[in-house]
Amino acid sequence: MSVWCKYSVIACVSLSTALLITGCVEKKASQCQRLIQVVDAGDSLIDQKKGQQVITSFQLSRDLEAITTSLEELNLTDPNLKELQSQFSKVFENLSQAIAKASKALGAAKTAEASSSGREKLQNARTEIDTALTAAKTAAKQSDALINQLNKYCSQP
Template sequence: MTAIKVLTSVSRKCTVIAPVSLSIALLVTSCNDNKASQCQRLIKLVNAGTSLMDANKGKQVVTSVQLAKDLEYITKSIKELNLKDPKLKEFQNGFVKAFETLYQAIAKAAKALGAAKTAEDSVSGREKIQKSRAEIDSALTTAATTVGKRSDVLVRDLNKYCSQPE
């Protein structure tokens, strides 16, 4: 065989072997869904949600609306994790509740902020602004305080649990 024919033959074998090898690797990985891999998947999503909040602190209404949507997506992703470990399922449920509370509060605050921005310069407009401020303060302060405390405990306990040997 010439060198080109040998390379072509080897190339065809590799094209078949590579997808098969990848499929087997993915199958073995998914079958080997141990505590460590489940912890990594949960922590990755929790970190993504936390990063979103940190990156969007103090942003405008449009950003707040998008942040609420992004956090809702993260919440859904956490909820859909197929965790088998019972303790990790508890953490999963706790983080779902925390992120749900946050994205709902952010959405409510964004709506109130949007209403305040469209208020007219009049007595009724100023009342609308005052009402919006109260809604924003109430929604965000309550949610941030409640979720912040709960999340701190969840993160601490999750890290502790995930660092223990199986």
């Protein structure tokens, strides 16, 4: 009888361990999926609206703010995914700010008059646009690196 009890205990522990591992894997997979969906939504917004008019750029900035908020509200429990979530949130926040800054500079450039003060306004706008583009390029590179990390982590069993 004691051998039978040992096998019963081993079977119960094995089954519990298997269910625990399976539950964790599904949890990680579902958390990965939720994070990927929000990041993809942000990337799609950028792809659809890049190079558009001032008003559209300003709206894109607002939309990216909403993506940042969505990222922050995911309530992920996996520590690696939480770190990626935080980093993606910063990237989308930086992109939003850079696009808003460029949009304001474009708006200022459009209203510049043909005068010395207008030329100064144009030069200031150009400097701000260049700064914003540099910030956006940096954020885009960070995003690409984070996407690679996310895909690598989420593809692991």
